[in-house]
Amino acid sequence: MTVTLADVxxxxxxxxxxxxxxxxxxxxxxxxxxERVLKAVDELDYVLNGPASALAAATSDLVGILVNDIADxxxxxxxxxxxxxxxxxxxxxxxxxxAVVCNTGGSPERELTYLTLLQRQRAAAVVxxxxxxxxxxxxxxxxxxxxxxxxxxxxxxxxxxxxxxxTGAIALTFDNRGSGRELTEHLIxxxxxxxxxxxxxxxxxxxxxxxxxxxxxxxxxxxEEDPRWTVHGRYDRRSGYEATLELLRRxxxxxxxxxxxxxxxxxxxxxxxxxxxxxxxxxxxxxxxDLPFSIDAVPALTTVRLPLTEAGARAGxxxxxxxxxxxxxxxxxxxxxxxxxxxxxxxx
Amino acid sequence: MTVTLADVxxxxxxxxxxxxxxxxxxxxxxxxxxERVLKAVDELDYVLNGPASALAAATSDLVGILVNDIADxxxxxxxxxxxxxxxxxxxxxxxxxxAVVCNTGGSPERELTYLTLLQRQRAAAVVxxxxxxxxxxxxxxxxxxxxxxxxxxxxxxxxxxxxxxxTGAIALTFDNRGSGRELTEHLIxxxxxxxxxxxxxxxxxxxxxxxxxxxxxxxxxxxEEDPRWTVHGRYDRRSGYEATLELLRRxxxxxxxxxxxxxxxxxxxxxxxxxxxxxxxxxxxxxxxDLPFSIDAVPALTTVRLPLTEAGARAGxxxxxxxxxxxxxxxxxxxxxxxxxxxxxxxx
DNA sequence: GACGTGACAGCAAGCGCTTTCTATGTAGTC
DNA sequence: GACTACATAGAAAGCGCTTGCTGTCACGTC
Numbered sequence: 001m002t003v004t005l006a007d008v009x010x011x012x013x014x015x016x017x018x019x020x021x022x023x024x025x026x027x028x029x030x031x032x033x034x035e036r037v038l039k040a041v042d043e044l045d046y047v048l049n050g051p052a053s054a055l056a057a058a059t060s061d062l063v064g065i066l067v068n069d070i071a072d073x074x075x076x077x078x079x080x081x082x083x084x085x086x087x088x089x090x091x092x093x094x095x096x097x098x099a100v101v102c103n104t105g106g107s108p109e110r111e112l113t114y115l116t117l118l119q120r121q122r123a124a125a126v127v128x129x130x131x132x133x134x135x136x137x138x139x140x141x142x143x144x145x146x147x148x149x150x151x152x153x154x155x156x157x158x159x160x161x162x163x164x165x166x167t168g169a170i171a172l173t174f175d176n177r178g179s180g181r182e183l184t185e186h187l188i189x190x191x192x193x194x195x196x197x198x199x200x201x202x203x204x205x206x207x208x209x210x211x212x213x214x215x216x217x218x219x220x221x222x223x224e225e226d227p228r229w230t231v232h233g234r235y236d237r238r239s240g241y242e243a244t245l246e247l248l249r250r251x252x253x254x255x256x257x258x259x260x261x262x263x264x265x266x267x268x269x270x271x272x273x274x275x276x277x278x279x280x281x282x283x284x285x286x287x288x289x290d291l292p293f294s295i296d297a298v299p300a301l302t303t304v305r306l307p308l309t310e311a312g313a314r315a316g317x318x319x320x321x322x323x324x325x326x327x328x329x330x331x332x333x334x335x336x337x338x339x340x341x342x343x344x345x346x347x348x
Numbered sequence: 349m350t351v352t353l354a355d356v357x358x359x360x361x362x363x364x365x366x367x368x369x370x371x372x373x374x375x376x377x378x379x380x381x382x383e384r385v386l387k388a389v390d391e392l393d394y395v396l397n398g399p400a401s402a403l404a405a406a407t408s409d410l411v412g413i414l415v416n417d418i419a420d421x422x423x424x425x426x427x428x429x430x431x432x433x434x435x436x437x438x439x440x441x442x443x444x445x446x447a448v449v450c451n452t453g454g455s456p457e458r459e460l461t462y463l464t465l466l467q468r469q470r471a472a473a474v475v476x477x478x479x480x481x482x483x484x485x486x487x488x489x490x491x492x493x494x495x496x497x498x499x500x501x502x503x504x505x506x507x508x509x510x511x512x513x514x515t516g517a518i519a520l521t522f523d524n525r526g527s528g529r530e531l532t533e534h535l536i537x538x539x540x541x542x543x544x545x546x547x548x549x550x551x552x553x554x555x556x557x558x559x560x561x562x563x564x565x566x567x568x569x570x571x572e573e574d575p576r577w578t579v580h581g582r583y584d585r586r587s588g589y590e591a592t593l594e595l596l597r598r599x600x601x602x603x604x605x606x607x608x609x610x611x612x613x614x615x616x617x618x619x620x621x622x623x624x625x626x627x628x629x630x631x632x633x634x635x636x637x638d639l640p641f642s643i644d645a646v647p648a649l650t651t652v653r654l655p656l657t658e659a660g661a662r663a664g665x666x667x668x669x670x671x672x673x674x675x676x677x678x679x680x681x682x683x684x685x686x687x688x689x690x691x692x693x694x695x696x
Numbered sequence: 697g698a699c700g701t702g703a704c705a706g707c708a709a710g711c712g713c714t715t716t717c718t719a720t721g722t723a724g725t726c
Numbered sequence: 727g728a729c730t731a732c733a734t735a736g737a738a739a740g741c742g743c744t745t746g747c748t749g750t751c752a753c754g755t756c
Contacts, residue, residue: 002742005742014706016706017705017707017708021744024744028704029705033704048468049403049741050465050469051742052742054399055397055399055713055744056743057745058711069428070424073421073424076418080417080418080453096461098448098465100446101418101449102446102447117446119395121399122398236640263641266641267644292585293585293614295618296585297644354712365735365738366735376734381734397712399713400714400741402713404715406714
């Protein structure tokens with residue numbers, strides 16, 4: 001039924017070993033023989049059996065990319081960048097590798113299970129993107145799993161995720177705290193003193209770091225924070241809309257709203273408009289990430305640009321062993337403040 | 349070094365066969381034995397060797413999802429929906445399957461190579477999303493490849509992609525032509541007679557169908573189209589921006605611009621604003637897809653909502669054999685016109 | 697002319713799992 | 727109590743490929 005290596009060998013009148021060598025090209029084969037084999041492969045329309053070859057060679061060409069939410073461009077952009085460096089067909093890498101994107105949906109169990117599945121497949125490398133979940137038990141389980149993966153020779157790279165010491169993973173983290181601070185400082189410099197903050201889900205590192213940065217800035221400028229000024233939600237527009245209404249209800253005198261990311265900021269803008277408030281005249285709005293649509297918001301969104309593409313590409317290269325990991329296995333990249341029309345000094 | 353089935357068997361004092369059966373749960377095993385095995389698995393921290401099991405069982409649990417551009421939410425949303433039904437960890441399906449998203453970047457070679465790679469891995473199913481490339485030669489190669497996959501027992505589902513007869517694939521197509529017609533008719537009803545059209549890349553089916561629908565509408569209303577009114581570009585905001593400037597240059601009297609998708613429409617809006625034109629007072633703008641950010645544009649974008657999530661979920665279920673394919677192996681879903689603030693009657 | 701030396705090609709032993717077929721113990725039946 | 731039937735466990739034959747090792751030539755070389 002299906003064509004095997006042996007069939008090709010028979011047709012080319014050589015041994016299976018020779019066919020294998022032609023296909024893998026890591027052993028000298030006479031040109032004439034190679035040609036004969038290739039011809040047979042072509043004629044029989046032979047396709048290598050991946051599992052069999054992975055089993056025999058004890059390695060596979062799978063590379064896993066874990067993302068929290070594939071529908072979110074934040075992850076899509078990173079995944080795309082990582083993949084372009086992984087090789088995959090058309091990539092610049094030599095061998096053809098199957099870069100597989102796994103969508104965890106932010107669920108701890110899924111995250112862990114995907115890692116097990118990749119471990120099962122003996123993945124060549126794994127890249128984890130985005131914030132981690134802060135639950136201690138889950139973190140311990142993850143770290144143990146990562147440790148096992150690295151021990152088994154799988155290269156593990158974290159992209160935009162905090163370092164996990166003792167796991168052997170390479171970390172390219174975003175300086176969410178520093179960037180968050182910078183963003184809020186920008187608003188404070190503009191004269192804002194009453195700032196609402198729409199945070200992401202509670203248990204994420206990204207959420208916490210950005211919020212900490214925000215609070216650092218407030219503290220540094222002697223602004224005492226009102227607990228009513230912070231609302232937690234999801235990382236989507238809907239959540240931003242609702243959270244903003246809630247903030248307005250709690251304290252209608254807010255003059256600025258900082259959102260957990262750009263999608264949330266967009267929702268915030270919509271809520272403000274629907275409440276009859278002008279941006280930035282009545283309330284300033286700031287986002288995070290600088291996703292492609294952010295510049296098209298009206299007014300254009302002030303936000304922090306994260307080098308998603310660059311970081312992803314670098315993570316991909318490191319995962320493939322084509323670039324030296326940073327010294328110490330960790331490096332932190334700062335975001336860049338993009339000041340645009342959605343922020344201005346408070347009225348009056 | 350690595351723990352194998354045999355190690356577990358030894359520890360549990362049973363044969364490897366029994367361990368395998370416990371793990372796969374498709375053969376009666378006494379409760380006490382099962383428990384002993386599970387305990388050993390746990391103690392040894394055993395992880396099944398995927399390739400070995402795929403080889404022996406001649407099937408794998410990989411499911412491929414091909415997308416044109418993973419950074420584009422259009423694909424991200426579909427991929428997410430498909431994956432949620434594939435099972436994967438946490439999905440509702442029984443077995444754990446590895447849903448792998450492959451980013452072709454719209455390149456024909458990559459598309460083909462990814463299919464070969466999936467074929468190699470003996471993927472259980474493959475879902476192809478989005479428009480196809482119209483090049484005859486590539487289409488023939490693709491069809492042949494799909495045929496081979498279906499022949500080998502891999503379920504192939506097309507989601508938002510035109511049917512490929514004779515390949516054995518199931519097609520869930522979007523009625524891009526009908527939706528395009530409806531959108532343009534909406535503008536014509538508003539009184540527009542000079543409509544610019546920003547199309548996607550020339551060689552895509554999606555591009556062609558949407559454009560045909562647009563032209564159908566013009567023809568149906570006796571509007572003769574000026575060739576200057578159509579510009580081709582990519583499916584991104586930048587392209588929309590540039591194309592709009594070009595349209596304005598060619599014919600400043602246009603009263604409406606229809607874009608290939610929402611991202612392009614956003615770029616168009618930016619270009620119009622930068623040119624000092626008001627939306628919709630001076631020029632109406634319409635998009636396609638109704639991506640999440642479209643409602644947040646100012647003014648909100650009139651567009652055609654495509655049931656990405658529903659279609660993706662259905663494609664996923666069909667791929668898993670959990671839903672009957674549509675009769676004839678093909679079904680077409682219509683988009684829904686969403687009339688919002690970006691379109692209005694022309695001034696004067 | 698005997699011999700070392702590359703350059704290839706083939707043999708055969710796995711890689712770690714699944715699954716058919718067979719063996720064994722236990723229970724039910726008349 | 728002998729016999730059939732069932733439930734469960736094991737033996738062993740692969741699945742299709744890779745690769746270490748062992749030839750076998752065809753050449754130089756002294």
